[in-house]
Amino acid sequence: MRTILIPAVAGGAALAVALAGCSTAAPAAEAPGPADAVTLTSCGLDLTVSAPPERAVTLEQGATELLLALGLGDRMAGTAYLTDAVAPEYADAYAAVPVLADQYPTAEQLREAAPDFVYSMRASAFAADAVGERAELADLGVPAYLSANDCEDPALLPDEAGFDTLFAEITDLAAVFGVEDRGAELVAEQQAVLDEVAAAAPDADLDVAWIYSTINGAPIVAGNAGLPQTLTELAGAGNAFDDLDAQWTETSWDAIAQRDPDVLVLADLSRGLAGDSAADKEATLRADAVTAELSAVRADRLVAIPATEMDPSVRSIDALATLSGALVEFAGADA
Known part of the structure; x- marks a missing residue:
């Protein structure tokens, strides 16, 4: 039996008063650029950042790790809502950033951190x-940036959860903090992986089903509206549930058995609940009389990927590389 498993590496009331400006970063960011204002639009909201932030607060893991990837840990006044293990390459920098709350901070907790972004x-x-609407924060002089992959207005969401949107976000944040060179370098590094995956895409007809978790025993799988759809296509395969118009949706084990995908991707969650880990999912698949007969289970075509990499983030490229490597290997075994 062979399961490809990688470690989790490389997600209140409005503020009543205006908010006012650390830690160690790895790698260290460039010194702040010129204090010229940066103006941009984030999910329909115009924002002006008058100078590179010195006391940024990130409100969930994806945002936190992106700033750390840009070497900005020393310009972070707080973080919150860790949903998975921090990537090892960011662990030291993350440990130096104050944690404001286990989940989202309240408006008061945010105010106490005195953020400038x-x-x-x-x-x-x-x-x-949670912390209140972005427009309210902007009115108080605190620009609040939201990823284009999860705008408040669904009409503003991109047609596809892809890397172009993520690269634009990296470029935006790098400009805001005056570290454009580091942003361009990060985008180039990830683009190189995209190019490698495209060149390696197997000439094989493989279907993939992504299993995130279960609700009352029913499996939650990736439909056609989220990042797994994009990752599957980029890696040269098809999503076994691409007829479901959702990012993640409930199905049945019988439906999975009927479609009998060639490959199963198992989300590896680290929150500690029964059935969350990829190892737990594999054990369940092998113990059940129906799922034990799935082609992917019998052929050991199981790919474990940290759950946090399945949402758009700076670590999504790692999920793509893992899936691509597995598909190339599986296709080679069939040749």
Whole structure:
């Protein structure tokens, strides 16, 4: 039996008063650029950042790791909502950033951190029962940037959860913090992986099903509206559930058995609940009389990927590389 498993490496009330400006980064960012204002639009909201932020707050893991990837840990006044293990390459820098809350901070907790910039990849961070709406923060002089992959207005979402949107986000953040060179380098590094994956895509007809978790025993699989669809296509395969118009949706084990995908991708969650880990999922698949007969299970075509890499983030490229490597190997075994 061979399962490809990689470690988790490389997600209140409005503020009543205006918000006012650390830690060690790895790699270190360039010194702040000129204090010229940067103006951009984030999910329909115009933002002006008058100078490179010195006290940024990130409201969930994806935003946190992107800033750390840009070497900006020493310009972060706080972070929140860790949903998975931090990538090892960011662990030291992350440990130096104050954690404001286990999940989203309240408006009061955010105010106490005195941020000059707020960033999240999740619209839920800016709900009334979290830190408050972005427009309210902007009115108080605190620009609040939201990932284009999760805009408050669904009409503003991109047609595809892909790397072009992520690269634009990296470029935006690099400009805001005056580290354009590092942003361009990060984009180039990830583009190189995309190019390698495209060149290596197997000439084989492989279907992939992504299993995230279960709800009352029913499996949650990736439909056609999320990042797994994009990753599957880029790696040269097909999504066994691409007829389902959702990012993630409930199905049945019988439906999976009927489609009998060639490959199963198992989300590896680190929150500690029963059935969350990829190892737990594999054990369940092998123990059940129906799923034990799936082609992917019998042929050991199981690919474990950290759950946090399955949402658009700076680590999504790692999920793509892992899936691509597995598909190339599986296709070679059939040749």
